[in-house]
Amino acid sequence: MKSFIYHQPTRLFFGRGQIKHLGKEAAKYGEKALLVYGGGSIKKNMIFDAVVRELEKYGIEYKELGEVSPNPVLQRVKEGIRLAREQKSDLVLAVGGGSVLDTAKAIAAGVFATGDVWSMFTGQEPITRALPIGTVLTIAATGSEANAHAVITYETEAKKCAIHSEMIIPRFSIMDPEYTFTVSPRQTAAGVADIMAHLFEQYFSPDPDAVVTDYLTEALLKICVEMGPQAHKEGENMKARANLMWASTLALNGLMSLGKRTDWALHKLSHELSARYDMIHGETFSILYPAWMRYVADADALNRFAHLGKVLFGEKANSSSAFIEHLETFYQSLGLPLHLSERGIGPDRFEEMASNIIDLYGLIGIFKRLDYHDIVRIFQMAL
């Protein structure tokens, strides 16, 4: 097992009605909060009211930054930084899903940027400080509520990049599964595909010795396969919503990558698609994973595909090809796409996207190293 340092200090309040802890927790950090949210659905389903009530109860002033979109863009981050500086915010409070949380994290770090905040995403400016961050989660997907990552799209450049820093780990997160009851079937399915992608990226490693991590990852994948369809079919199924929400946090709070190298090649392909075609993040993965798995199957020296097939779908899926077929059937059962063509995307920008990835990162992936030609081929297989 490889050496690691692990530190995950977020205080998590999980369960029905846990919003009651918000005011007291937020007040630990000061009396002025920048409240970040998305398209306004939280105003319809009363979550916004509950948040404001808590803030008012503890005398916390707030300024609002709404209209954060899926595949959140740099412009909203810059607007948030302006507001936070103006307000002299003590806390950035995100109420929403991964896009809102990532925007809040970028603002919290960006407030201390000496120049353009994008230089933190390109690595030119290090992150040395950030405002404290709190979150109220409304969708199970990204794990952003308890990790050190944020992904933002530079919309005018068609670039989607990430920051990673211990400084932007949320101090606390409120996780009420009921808040996800109104997430649409399509977004629920995309969330499941996203959680599974996080787990796949970490599971498919050439390192064989981190067996604890591997078994825990298999456990969370089983949750996705069992609970995903239930939450997709019955939005108000508390058991399914709660287990998916908790699995989504554990899938990307660092635990599932301990003691091993992890892959993350497909996230780079996914980001290219999202940046150019504004695809739903999770839907890129039901398209890309089967293609990638077929392309890299010969590198599977540990027989992880066959083993995982058996764990998730039973003896009948106990080979690479059977696993991939069962996975496709599973994705389809959730209404997820399997081909780029289903989203109207043709081959015309495959080379451009592959070039961009190689320019940004060089060779990618660790399960199998991928070069320009490999990337183009995977896009072609996903067509």
Place this chain on the structure above:
Amino acid sequence: MKSFIYHQPTRLFFGRGQIKHLGKEAAKYGEKALLVYGGGSIKKNMIFDAVVRELEKYGIEYKELGEVSPNPVLQRVKEGIRLAREQKSDLVLAVGGGSVLDTAKAIAAGVFATGDVWSMFTGQEPITRALPIGTVLTIAATGSEANAHAVITYETEAKKCAIHSEMIIPRFSIMDPEYTFTVSPRQTAAGVADIMAHLFEQYFSPDPDAVVTDYLTEALLKICVEMGPQAHKEGENMKARANLMWASTLALNGLMSLGKRTDWALHKLSHELSARYDMIHGETFSILYPAWMRYVADADALNRFAHLGKVLFGEKANSSSAFIEHLETFYQSLGLPLHLSERGIGPDRFEEMASNIIDLYGLIGIFKRLDYHDIVRIFQMAL
């Protein structure tokens, strides 16, 4: 799933050579450390030297409290409190296994006791402060390196009780699996039985909805069953030692009890045996668990025994009785005892122990509520 609050802020340094982080971490808390350790084996295997080198490199003065025994006693805690007050310690640094860590935790809290520190164990005095705690772990078993618990024996009263407080969660822990290479086969086996007991206490719950937690617990139990025999047979098997060490932390850092009620009845029976007969903690469980499982099998409405049997031992163990038999065979393969008589213990104090448990806690257990007669009967079945 039941609501929960989760917060586990310990900074973990896991892997070969991670002692290199000790000095810098310790120095965050001040310049005077109380160094707590056990019977002196760390002086033979050079761990003590490595610790002292790190402290000296960062100019940290230390006082020593050695001779902490398995089933650690109140007298050493009191001596440690005296030393810490005298030194005005900034940090309590535990180097050893669960007994040493628990003693360090009791000292860290006890320094602030207004009267006798035992009143914190009886609940008469609340724990409101504690000195910062750091640990260097030398055996995989108790999970004390990343949790809020400490168990101490009041030797002259034959009582073994626990404290629980967020204040005594270690700030950092150094976990080098190589430090467990010299743990004897007998202590290795006892450690495996202890880890499994922690997992059983949490797994055997009447609550069906915390499926994530259940699956994660099954994953860690599989690690015990697969890696335990390897570490028992080959003390220097790095893969087995590393996975066991990491499983032992996760088994009792709070994660495996989230969203459900947990049992903990058998720990109370175990503590009675340890307090009276100074039994090795882990060895009480290979004796008590099969007896308890047979006694409570009729309460297993969720068929957890059969399901777990299949997960751990395959299709052939797919019933309560087959699971229990396979578990006994597994314990025996590690040289663990299955009967009290193997350790020279007769039935003469069963009633006394049962009375003491009922006096301390009332009815115990949640998988099946146990009264005085139930407890006596379980001891008898363990004879």
